[in-house]
Amino acid sequence: MDKIAVLIPCYNEEKTIGKVVRDAIAALPEATVYVYNNNSKDRTAEVAKEAGAIVRNEYMQGKGNVIRRMFREIDALVYVMVDGDDTYPMESAAEMVDLVLNHNADMVVGDRLSSTYYQENKRPFHNFGNNLVRGSINRLFGCNIRDIMTGFRAFSYEFVKTFPILSKGFEIETEMTIHAVYNNMQIDNVVIDYRDRPEGSVSKLNTYADGFKVLKTIARLYRSYKxxxxxxxxxxxxxxxxxxxxxxxxxxxxxxxxxxxxxxxxxxxxxxxxxxxxxxxxxxxxxxxxxxxxxxxxxxxxxxxxxxxxxxxxxx
CATH class of the missing domain: 1.10.287 (Helix Hairpins)
Structure with missing residues (x-):
């Protein structure tokens, strides 16, 4: 069992994955860094391995499928999940790990919306969607989560091994949040400085199609949990x-x-x-x-x- 496992799901992130892996190793020297390659058509896997990561493959397309594979295969006392697009500062990872290891947190949310997200993000409908999803979940489930859709989180062993993953795509973050809230798990927020994707790096998130899937997921989980x-x-x-x-x-x-x-x-x-x-x-x-x-x-x-x-x- 690893003490700290850094989990990076990746699809065509050749331009940024090397920096993300190096930043993760620098921020958490005792961690094992895993990159799960999701059918990338570029050199994502090679670049990640050269940077010092353990590279594995998930052949079923979709972020939810990748996270299901990671959670199933890896045992650790604390897990740090971060996207491979270099939009999240790994300098905040140590604080997130400490909250899990020493303060009983089951999920730590990297909160972009309370800092630089609205200034850095160049997609206005994403801003609207984030606010809509956050408001819906907080109202329906009686909680106060500051950032529902963030891809930067830390988890306890108990969370990872009890989380039933049903989503296949980007709605997985919504499912994680509702699982933690409903089961009365301790959730902490850490404000992070978000930065938009570097030039040449392209988002895989479709604002409308994936946004509709997220809203369907909220309705489905509300029906199941409440x-x-x-x-x-x-x-x-x-x-x-x-x-x-x-x-x-x-x-x-x-x-x-x-x-x-x-x-x-x-x-x-x-x-x-x-x-x-x-x-x-x-x-x-x-x-x-x-x-x-x-x-x-x-x-x-x-x-x-x-x-x-x-x-x-x-x-x-």
Whole structure:
């Protein structure tokens, strides 16, 4: 088991990966640096190896697939994940590692939005998307995460080995954040100085397509982690629709004692029944979610014992 593992997912980052690896080695001399090459068509793998990294390959395309492979294969007391585009300062990594090793943090977020992101980033829709995602998650899950989409984070062993990765692409950061928040893991923020990509380096993030995937991920995870809240919203919407169409029928009945729009009345009844069913579905799924939380806490206890055993063997 490594003490510190620096994880760098990469796709066509030949121009910047060498500097990122060298900066990581300089900032964390006792760390092992891993670069996972995701079908790059340039010299990313060769440059990373020359700079001193251990290079491995993930052949399924997508950042989520790369992170799944990294988390599965590598054991460490603390993990530092950083993008290979040289937009994050590795000088902040030591502080992030210290929060995990000595202050019980499960996830440390490299917060770009509180410093230079809005000045350095040249893509205005990315700014809007970051604010939208951050506001949505903080409101839906009752938390205060300052930067949801950052690619610079540190993790504990317990976080990495309990994180069920379902996303394939850039929505993985959103999934990480919600997993930590929902499972009551300790999250810390470290303000970092973001710098935009150097000239000649191209972003792989599609503002609209990937942004839509992120919003779908938020909705999916909210349904899974907060089923009572999700289905309560569905029930409320259905109930309001039913009531809106029922009110004219009721008014006409009071005035004439006749119900001329019987098909509409029947539809209103079915929609209201669907609202009631949604409410009960939320209650049932919420009970199951609580049981899943209990199982998760037991899994954490087992992982803690496993980590202590592995650490003891290495000391011997």
């Amino acid at each position: 089923p009572f809240g999700f289905f309560s919203i569905v029930a409320a919407v259905l109930a309001i629709i039913s009531i809106i169409f029922f009110i004219p029928i009721l008014q006409e009945y009071w005035a004439t004692h006749l119900v001329p729009r019987i098909p509409t009345l029947i539809v209103c009844c079915f929609v209201m029944m669907a609202a009631v069913q949604s409410m009960f579905a939320g209650i049932i799924l919420s009970t199951l979610a609580i049981n899943n939380r209990r199982d998760f806490e037991m899994q954490l206890n087992m992982l803690q014992r496993h980590k202590e055993i592995d650490s003891g063997k290495e000391e011997l």
